[in-house]
Amino acid sequence: MKQKLTIAVASGKGGTGKTTVSASLACAAADTGHKTAYMDCDVEEPNGHLFLKPTINYRHMVGIPVPVVDQDKCTACGLCGEICQFSAIVCVNKNVLTFDKMCHGCGGCSLVCPTEAITEHSRNFGVVETGDCGNNLKFCHGKLDVGEIHSPPLIEAVRETAQGEDLSIVDASPGTSCPVVAAIKGVDYVLLVTEPTPFGVNDLEIAVDMVKELGIPHGVVINRSVPEHTLARDFCRDNNIKILVEIPDDRRVAEAYSKGELPYKGVEGYRELFKELIDTIIEEAGR
Template sequence: MKDTGFEPMKVVICSGKGGTGKTTLALSLAWTLGRAEEFNLPVKLLDCDVEEPNCHLFLRCRYDTLMPVLAEKPVFDMQLCNGCGRCSNKCRYNAIAVVKGKPLVFNDLCHSCGVCGVICPRDAITLKGVVIGEVLADYNHRPFSFMFGRLNVGESQSPMVIGDMLKHTLPDGLNIIDGPPGTACNTVKAVAAADKVILVTEPTPFGANDLALALDLCAQLQKPCAIMINRSDSNDQLIEKLAERYQVSVIGKIPFKREYARACSDGLILTEEFPELRAGVI
């Protein structure tokens, strides 16, 4: 981070799999830079892992803003609908079925693309907003402001919640984004908005396999990325060889220590509890 020239940017922290420590790094990076006297930009942490956010579990926030996230879903006027089935045939997500001339809508499959309303020849479809999640923010939290999103149970449109959150990044500060794990659509949504990506991994065969998938994603999206090894031990060469093959730097390591694991399980931020880690994080 010292090499950024302190320019405003969005840094997305992701991982090829869950449980590698991306939230640990995101919290530690936000806390360390928020406290650093030599870093003069405001810092904001956004937890975009909206299906299972947990940054807020480590913070003592007073949320002053709550924003519902709306997705448009089709509603049929049965006096106008003649059951032609054009909406069903054009829906890429199979969210509409026409049975015996009557439309059935499966809202959990709908991606709110709006095609059904556009192609309906009788204007029988109206798109109406449905709450699929929420975004909570504490703009007064220090040493960094904080925001996290939460997708409602049973909903599938996590990229839409992430998209709403990304509208609230700081234009003149450092935005640290705790992204979703894996390489699915929600991760693509977060990484596509990044100026830089940090991929957190662990030195295991599973960690290396999923890191390779995340590296491929960054390459396809043409996003500069670097690797942080969490739970670093004698097996680090698994990751270092992979980094060499992809020509990506390993920018830091968090040692595998019981006291670090205990601090995380107690809901503590690593760099706040262990000052020796601060230099390695930034």
């Protein structure tokens, strides 16, 4: 492998096996000699740590800049409220009100203020934790504070903590909205995990549209695959999307999962499957 690679694991539908696949891939990559980072960007419900069991050795708070208004300097011109797209600052009856949790931290209000009455203060809304899973595997995840609504800045903070490992595996949140885009933007390859159900394939279709829009090379993993359920297979064939592997519907995987064990470590036959998968991805991403 010549260059450093960042691979994101995403899916339209929730519960298709993103974390199982991404954490197993991270272990497989580390075991085959790649210096690897697993980055859990599902900051609303990170769960990769349950399977990788890292030792956390560093923790830092993440904040976004929110406006603070000096009422003495403010002339109540209202320009701050006009530029804000999120109603985080509003001028009524010669008063300027701010709503911190609505703020996306763009800084527009302080830029347009003609009297420099607005300064920006950091408001913490989550934490990034980094650690070690032994061998070649580093661990990082973000945890959004309860009640917070904007996760993208925290996801970006998780992505920024990559410390020059050869391979970074990003575990994205489900869906196709802003948090997912923040997690997969600029990665080298997206692995879309689906299940062969109508729900899984419907949401896979939306996820494929998203990665195409972002122009990222991608392939599909069909998880809980059953030979006679051909929906996902047919969709990929009709749309010229490569299926990298089909992971069979296997009760042993579910039993391992229920004990917090990855199939890669706990179920016979899967070590080889994921080692082959990481090789395939590296080859595909290098094209």
